[in-house]
Amino acid sequence: MTNPTRRPVASLWIGPRLHYINQFCLLSHVQQGHPTTLYCTEAVENVPEGVIVRPATEIMDIDMEIVRQTSESFLSNVFRYKMIQKTNAIWIDCDAFCHKPFPDEMEHIYAGHGFRGALNCGVVYIPQQGALIDALLDYYDNLPDAPAWFNKQQRKRLDKQDSALPQAVRIYNAERTSFGPQAFTWFAQQTGDYERALSHDVLYPVPFQLNDVFFDPYGRVEGHFTDQTLSVHLYTNGTKPWWRKNVPLANSYAARMCEQTGVDPAKALEQ
Template sequence: MARPDLRPVASLWIGDRLTWFERVAIQSFIDHGHRFILYAYDPIEGVPAEVDLRPADEVLPRPERDLSDRARRAIFSDTFRIEMILKTDAIWVDTDALCVAPFEPVDDCFFGIEKHTGVVSNAMLRLPSDAAVTRDLHRLLTASEPILPWLRKAKRIELRHARHRGERWDMTRFRWGESGPRALTFYLRHHGLHGRAFARHVLYPLNFPLNTVLFEPSYTLSAIEQPGSLSVHFYGGTKHRMRELGLLTPPAGSYFEAICARHGIDPAAHPLPALPAEERAAP
């Protein structure tokens, strides 16, 4: 049962089914007392019974463009979470983020440093809905022909000239991550909020896009869940690597097996989808 003193957490799923990879992450929040809201545009198989499944149209209308492209899907997700923060009191969490302890924002802020360079990830995020940082992020992500304020001055001038000539573009023009961690970090620094970010070990103890340690039998719970950690971010690259290796369920003795047992998830009932043979890694 959800604890009334805890904020709800929420995410968006684009797809037709959840695997054990997402289910264990979702269940971990429920087990720590959070209400979990999952937004979706279409029916989903494998949603845990305790999840509050909601129409994503409540936050943002269904996108007109196809989201099969990975970059476009990521940008839409970055935009969706800011819209959700503006309209609800929920904390955004990616469906590959495990809850190790309850999430409790301070002054409506909840975010953490992901890399030694000070980059703040938006995988777990809460900002004040009426704050300038939130408004600036929303303005950038919903702009036509956006011009990123952290680009070199010459590049910004070039883009302004292009806009004046009638050229059209959106956030897909820019590098991966510019609409997410890069934008968030820039505006947090600009508005003097970067210092409120949790240290790396709190939300991102494993800050790599591919974490083989999560499915290797030699790594224990204590080696991964550090003292003071509130979360472990799996990263989608880890899931893809397991599929490349033909590992559709957690190997025996692995961290993934341990957390599935801890949260009552049966991986065999919701395995990862197999890749075609030509896409699998060589033995």
């Protein structure tokens, strides 16, 4: 019996190869019945079968020089809202594992994470039309002299940036999360959508600070889950180098998810 077709999900990849964590996370959505699209800025050699590959330029023009001066996360933070507006898909980071399908009726998919209470946008869906998406896209398309939420210290760092740099680079250098969680949290507060956030256990059951537990063969990752958990973020941006370059230890969550999705981790290690 095949899974029913569910809501589309999508992500972005910059680079020629996926890590095994990215592979099993993307496949987890496919196997839960979600049509899963990976927008790419170049040819990716090891996309799992079942994942739809599309050029990122279908969503927006890509300025790779800006990406080189900032990071891949900068582009993805702009990309995700333009993608939602154009396709109505749920944005998923490539290190978010689909534990349960996203309900068809859920109109606001985002949550806080870690111990700080800020909203994360690693998994996010907001209505295609509305004050929140309008505010986010206006911010990215018409960058201010300084983000409205910057404190005195952040503004000082911004003022020290070379005025010849693109404004996006200046803001990023002053505060690297200015285009991600900070922006999303601020604008959600301004529009009243902050109160619509899901509890952290729905999308980020394991705090970022404890992300080593995914590779611990004796760690009980599922102890963090609740009946409401839909997605499990593995936070590859915080993964230690050893885990990136070696197969996961037997019985760890990472190893078990490889087995569950049919991914051979030895073929997709960081080089």
